[in-house]
Amino acid sequence: MRWPAKLRCWRQFSMGKWFMRMWMHILTTPVSTVENRAYGGHAARLSINPGRRGLKPRLRSLCRVSLQQMCWYACAFFIAYCGIAQAQVAEHYAHGMRAMKLGLYAEAATAFQHVLQLNPQHAEAYCELGAAYRLQDKTNDAADAYRHALSLMASPKTHGVAHVCLARIYHSQGKFAEAEKHAQNAVSLLPKSAEPFLRLGDVYVQRGKLTAAQRAYQKAIALDVSLAEGYHGAGRVAFMENRLEAAVRFYQKAIELAPYHVESHYNLAITYRKLKRMAAARTQLASFRRMKTYQEQTHRYRRMLQERPTALEPRMQLAEAHLEVGNNEEAIRTYQIAAALHPESLPLYHNLGGLYMQNGQFSEAIAAFQRVLQLNDSDAEAYLHLGWLHARQRKFADAVAYLQTAIQKDVTLTPAYYGLAESYVQQGKRADAVEIYQALTRLHPTDAQAWLRLGVLHLKLEKFEEAVNAFERAIAADENAVDAYNNLAWLYASRGEELPRAARLAERAVTLGENAARLDTLAYVYYRQGEYVKAEQTIGRAIALAPNNSAYRTRLKEIREAKKQ
Structure with missing residues (x-):
């Protein structure tokens, strides 16, 4: 008999099996038989011979109804009991998956063991238990768990995953025949997944089956074009077959997809050396050494975390190691795990918010800095970052509110003044922006950029004397x-004032950093001075740098017309 899905997982319980056998037998047995068994066979005789002492028909009917009700009550109780235990299985399984995401592999293993105590037929739990063991370097225990998963009824996907993981374990142990068998089984079960073909290719390389390995890697790449390991494997085969140019292309693609993969950097350097490209080989070896150092650092911190999985310091060091090589994705992941384990740590959320900002993940950054404010509503930098983020999303009213609060919390926070002033500019409130920059210049009289921005605003407000003063202060x-x-x-040139000084200023600007806009200014000054030859030559240089700028061509036309007169 096949049990209903809701009851199936409880067949392993001795009490459950006993209940089920008894009540299913009662429910499927004729009532007269039940009565005979219940009353030692006397009920049937009493109903046949009414003259003898026995149960009256009405009483017998009542007993019969009560017995049936008892059966249904017992089944309902058992179903409820099954539901409770099923919920416990789901709870332990979810707990294990959460622990895996947080890197708490020992805790995850314990959770999956609880699942298996409740339901030894849970193949998926065995697979996850194997993963938890493997990530603790307990490869033999992991292999046992995967083999248990294969011994149970499960979906092709679950069995395929178990075969893939066993192929990986046996490959690492040098048991290549076993690894090949499991990789082939994985391929047959998961024909649209890239990893089984990848593992099969790795085994073929070890067994010298290079043609078969190349086919396996090409199939893996066809199924997943972003699979860096597939390109790396194809590069190994090409190198072993002395197809060096092809090996270079494969290794370059592997590094493009996985820039921190040490072996790809090393193999590419060796391939360059064999091709006599010594400069490229030296460059690639330098990259290899940098990635090797990075790998050793991260491995050291991960070993520390295996011993102390909830410790904050090694996780922070791991994140910093990722950041040193620009691996922002792994740094974010590390900070996320740390924040989940230490939800009261302010530096974590600051670092996480900053990384989100660098990656352009503004919504996530806002959430991180809002969490900072939940922990400490006096954190001026959090208000500053929130103001910048809202301004970046063109929510200037919100940005202004956050930046004003940042300044209230810390009046020396210079970036908040800049952000607030520019938010006012975006809202068309130039007078308010002027006030902010004036406050900033009083706070930092030698801030040249603040004076420059103040001068530009005065120009737009046509306050020329104030603009001159601001630019002079910036230069000072x-x-x-x-x-x-x-x-x-x-x-000066636009107002026809101080033209000799204007020429010196414009020439100084071009000397400090030549670009089309500064050459245009210098040409305009020469034009106002009547030095048309110099003006024409200078605007020609500007046009050469920005040939599509129509304003410069208009300027050239004006200069030439003035030159003719």
């Missing part, structure tokens, strides 16, 4: 303030 604060030189030169 920083003698290399190239935009201050350029803007002041333009201002």
